[in-house]
Amino acid sequence: MKRFALLAAAALAAPLAAQTPAITQPAAPSPPPTPIKVDPFVAKLRDAALQDDLAYEITEGLTTEVGQRLAATEAEARGRTWAVAKLKALGFRNVRVEPFTMPVWVRGQETAEITAPFPQKLELTALGNSAATPPQGITAPVVVFREYNDLLAAPDGSLRGKIAYIGHDMAPTQDGSSYGAYGVARRAGPAIASRKGAVAVVIRSIGTDEQRLPHTGGTNFPAGVQPIPAAALSHSDANQLERIAARGKPVTMRLVLTPRQLGRGESGNVVAEIPGTDRNAGVVLIGGHLDSWDLGTGAIDDASGLGITTAAAKRIMDSGRRPRRTIRVVWFGAEEVGVFGGRAYAQAHGGERHDTAAESDFGADRIWRFETNFLPGAKAVTDRLGAALSPLGISRGTGRAGDGADVGPMFALGTPAVDLNQSGERYFDIHHTPDDTLERVDKEQLRQNVAAWTAMLAVVAYAPEELGPVPVAK
């Protein structure tokens, strides 16, 4: 998850929030007046990558042979074992797990039904960090808030003994920016409902489909706020609840949610390298996250991001020309539940020079735009990158860069960013649902991603220019 996810993560992880960067170049660079010739080395690697099979092989393998990979569970640990074996087999150097510990939340039973006025079951799923109901569930009247702001306006204490429902229906955008504005209902809504006395909260899934599959995702109960059971209804079920409530009769719901907090457990980042020729040139950090939510198999979120970045790095490894900068591929642990892997990485490696960080974590659909925020003296690198990406249908953005939750903590330390923006038009139809499976990955669009990442590495990892550190916006 990208910029908006970083914001989401920041909401989950208050200590990080203060460091969250909002990096803007002084002025968006104008496109060069005449076309820049693309280095044949770059062009050849890029074009060959359009036939890539490795990204799909990694995505297929991880989702099939491991399946879901909820953070700090034995499934994620199997994922790390799989990752180490795969990265070693591909020929990467210094392949290792860098472990860290974190609080562990696991899903339990989850059912809901309207008991009055029209008895029927509803489909929902607990949000990460949800508290549990008693095993027999709770039954309470439902207060319907169609918008998040309506919840904010509810008087203190007005939800005592009630289940709060929050609508706040999200529309898709190509850049995924609506996730920031609408996701607040999931990230902050449950804590607000708790403060106002609610015994539980159900939200409309943060997603853009109208299907019968709920979207999970993390919520946050800050210190001093009583955690309450919190779940997301599928869009069909949210519509149904709103239709029923619109009849004007009191609505009562029974809710059974039995997730558990298991205390601290172990997760880890899997790190692999292609050593560069110049030890002082800084690391190019790329990757995605290995963990996933537990409902699907984490194909678009984020096995495909691992496949794309690893396949691109492998092409550089096999190119016959060692890069100037060390390329470090990281399969981050525990992103979904609070960017624990990204923060552990920055803690361990923040002192090393990094000259670029970039993450693929927005599905597997085609890249349509790129962004960089290199030092002004490296404008030519961005120009060369633009020329190399243009034949893939990728245009230059507005000069704001810094996507990627896991690499966010490195941006906060001044590492320059390269964003390769994937189309978000269908991403939030599937995001965090049971439907995040291999079937959602389009092989041709996946290959376009690999070509773009290969071209990016072929330009950036070899560039003689200094790229950073860049100023960090406060």
Add this chain to the structure above:
Amino acid sequence: MKRFALLAAAALAAPLAAQTPAITQPAAPSPPPTPIKVDPFVAKLRDAALQDDLAYEITEGLTTEVGQRLAATEAEARGRTWAVAKLKALGFRNVRVEPFTMPVWVRGQETAEITAPFPQKLELTALGNSAATPPQGITAPVVVFREYNDLLAAPDGSLRGKIAYIGHDMAPTQDGSSYGAYGVARRAGPAIASRKGAVAVVIRSIGTDEQRLPHTGGTNFPAGVQPIPAAALSHSDANQLERIAARGKPVTMRLVLTPRQLGRGESGNVVAEIPGTDRNAGVVLIGGHLDSWDLGTGAIDDASGLGITTAAAKRIMDSGRRPRRTIRVVWFGAEEVGVFGGRAYAQAHGGERHDTAAESDFGADRIWRFETNFLPGAKAVTDRLGAALSPLGISRGTGRAGDGADVGPMFALGTPAVDLNQSGERYFDIHHTPDDTLERVDKEQLRQNVAAWTAMLAVVAYAPEELGPVPVAK
């Protein structure tokens, strides 16, 4: 469900099978050389129906205020209460419930996981008439049959102690005909697996999507065959199981299914009429089925069929001209689980003259074709009907008619059929899944249906010609 469903129903209901009609007109009528003028009464009613709101109102109301309506459960009973109130409020005459009894099957818990070689959960749902596992489930090796014929070829006893998996992947067709050919894996596969010694069976859902929602539906264990637990995997999960099996390591699955047979219970047909002017002219029987599977809210299967046919009849009622024939609207009970309502209707009313029977039970998408099998002397009725339907984009079919599981028993007695064929291109994406909800209903296509049914009634219920009885194919 249409012709193919009738076959399915026949498979479920052996006593009916012998009567299943396959009615073919001697020759498909050629279209008339010159356009027939459409009676202004018919044209006006048809065109006004393109603004219909009643069909949607019925579909929305039933799915919202009752929800799922599994046959012979209290939910279906609430559906009958809702139906009687609605049909009376609309002004229909002789509104009544005609009860009947039937065996009752209800769903229980349903979970599955692959325990080796790659542990992970799978999404599935029990098939109607499935037996139960012990409460703690069963764990057994899986034998993968990619095609139904591969199962047929397996030696007797070869599945002893095993869970059989049947693939048999279905493709969509506009006329839905693939349901007959592929649905056999669900209808007959479990019994065959049981005969060969299997302790349970999981099938690829009979459906045309690649989503994470399984399709339920009835299966049948004939007398003498041991019922075994039987469930359908979602297409994503079936793909996953096939991918895992393709790795070549033995696959073991744990399955928990706790459905129950509750003995006999009560269901019923809801009947409503518009009395005709000529008591001897025969009834025009139309309708759909009130019951639904329990996973969704039965919007396209078949609340929309009730909405379409009832809205069309209401337009005739309000037209200012009483029809010659009595129009009888029936909301049949218990279709999904064995066409109990359709058989009860024929038993009660088979002795009354019926001059047409027609059912809407294939979703809510647009009608593209019509069929009739009236007596040769009523060719002019079919011609007039063709002229009236043509402006709606509906063409004449090949002269084979007789769709509709619930009206099938009446066809078997010689009642002429009118089929108004809806497009099946997306029907089996949703059919029998939790996703069969109001969101799947397209209001504009629903209106086209109402216009076609209104035109059909405006032609057929007023026609002076004798339409039947027609010969019943043996």
